[in-house]
Amino acid sequence: MPGSRALSIAIVGAGMGGLASAAALRRVGIEVMVYEQASQFARIGAGIQIGCNAMKVLRKLGLEERLRAQSFYPRSWNNRDWRTGEVKFDMIFGESAEAKFGAPYLLAHRGDLHAALASAVPPEYVRLGHKLTGLEERADGIRLRFANGETATADAVIGADGVHSLVREILFGTSPVNFTGRIAYRTTYPAALLNGYKIEDCTKWWGEDRHIVIYYVKPDRSEVYFVTSQPEPEFRIESWSAKGNVKELRAAFEGFDSQVTNVLDVCPDVHKWAIVDRNALTRWAEGNVTLLGDACHPMTPYMAQGAAMAIEDAAVLSRCLEGIGRDAIADAFRRFEATRRERTARVQETSRTNTWLRQRTDADWVYAYDAWTTPLAA
Numbered sequence: 001m002p003g004s005r006a007l008s009i010a011i012v013g014a015g016m017g018g019l020a021s022a023a024a025l026r027r028v029g030i031e032v033m034v035y036e037q038a039s040q041f042a043r044i045g046a047g048i049q050i051g052c053n054a055m056k057v058l059r060k061l062g063l064e065e066r067l068r069a070q071s072f073y074p075r076s077w078n079n080r081d082w083r084t085g086e087v088k089f090d091m092i093f094g095e096s097a098e099a100k101f102g103a104p105y106l107l108a109h110r111g112d113l114h115a116a117l118a119s120a121v122p123p124e125y126v127r128l129g130h131k132l133t134g135l136e137e138r139a140d141g142i143r144l145r146f147a148n149g150e151t152a153t154a155d156a157v158i159g160a161d162g163v164h165s166l167v168r169e170i171l172f173g174t175s176p177v178n179f180t181g182r183i184a185y186r187t188t189y190p191a192a193l194l195n196g197y198k199i200e201d202c203t204k205w206w207g208e209d210r211h212i213v214i215y216y217v218k219p220d221r222s223e224v225y226f227v228t229s230q231p232e233p234e235f236r237i238e239s240w241s242a243k244g245n246v247k248e249l250r251a252a253f254e255g256f257d258s259q260v261t262n263v264l265d266v267c268p269d270v271h272k273w274a275i276v277d278r279n280a281l282t283r284w285a286e287g288n289v290t291l292l293g294d295a296c297h298p299m300t301p302y303m304a305q306g307a308a309m310a311i312e313d314a315a316v317l318s319r320c321l322e323g324i325g326r327d328a329i330a331d332a333f334r335r336f337e338a339t340r341r342e343r344t345a346r347v348q349e350t351s352r353t354n355t356w357l358r359q360r361t362d363a364d365w366v367y368a369y370d371a372w373t374t375p376l377a378a
């Protein structure tokens, strides 16, 4: 039975998953408030691949036109040998994949995707400078406490607070992240620095113990992005803002194809961070509190599907909550978890092996998925 008033849901974290959830829940008439610890949104210099599966969700949130206009539309994700350049597997995207999977595959600037998601949530529903410090169940709902001294109460809470989720700690206790012993360098920079030198649309260069992925993030090829993965077990800083040393990066990719070395030679500066993941959790929800996105299924970036999984979560969660009353929230959260856990665990595990598209791969199970129509668990 629908309740007499709209459900109110507090979302902790205004990352990809939190904002997508806010937009999806508002579509079905749920009152949301998003609480974000940062005092402003920063435009982080990174690219992001928006898989066809994520684009299907974003389309229904009204963001397709904007993202097509701002992002690069690659003909493929090519996979080459680091030294010989031999093509291992060319995963064709472009129009044929769009027709097959029902949505385009886009390569975006991370800041553009984040801004697009933020545009789908009116600013009065996002409270910046609100770092969650505690949750308490009370008769009138869940009480949230913030570091700035404020409190708020909602019928339910979604912890979309990322890989180091406090909401997860509150629900299920602390467990350390899994440091993979590998680090990533990444940056975006103006393609003009390449002085007319042209790179391919999107290529992953597979080395023996390292790789680099390079692609354009703007429709006019005006901005280049790359991200690497290589061993460095002692480095444990996992932050979007930590800097790396460009000379060390260049040395680490010496001997790679000239397309790689040309891109690294003109790279002005670079960020560096430790690659982490977690094992699949057995539970995401407890009562009227659930986790979503990296808070419950963080993964290595090797399939370029972490944000896509958070965005899919948002659509499925909105379907589970649509039209229900307050007393049915806990069941809806269990249903959400039951619908999503197997898929996200499979993506986490596949991503960890770093074999995605390295050779001919059946990618249909990832890209054909439609979070708006996939059957919900009983």
Ligand SMILES: Cc1cc2nc3c(=O)[nH]c(=O)nc-3n(C[C@H](O)[C@H](O)[C@H](O)COP(=O)(O)OP(=O)(O)OC[C@H]3O[C@@H](n4cnc5c(N)ncnc54)[C@H](O)[C@@H]3O)c2cc1C
Pocket (backbone or CB within 6 Å): 012, 013, 014, 015, 016, 017, 018, 035, 036, 037, 038, 047, 048, 049, 050, 051, 130, 131, 132, 133, 160, 161, 162, 163, 165, 166, 184, 186, 227, 292, 293, 294, 295, 301, 303, 304, 305, 306, 307, 308, 309, 310
């Ligand atoms: C190198 C790299 C490349 C990647 N490339 C891709 C890609 O190409 N495609 C793809 O789909 N995915 C990619 N990913 C994965 C993707 O970035 C993540 O999966 C995605 O950001 C998860 O979204 P989220 O909303 O769950 O978490 P986040 O984006 O981490 O957002 C969490 C938010 O919660 C806030 N927060 C945290 N704690 C609190 C608190 N206590 N109170 C209030 N707010 C809080 C944080 O400030 C943050 O804004 C990549 C990841 C990495 C590391």
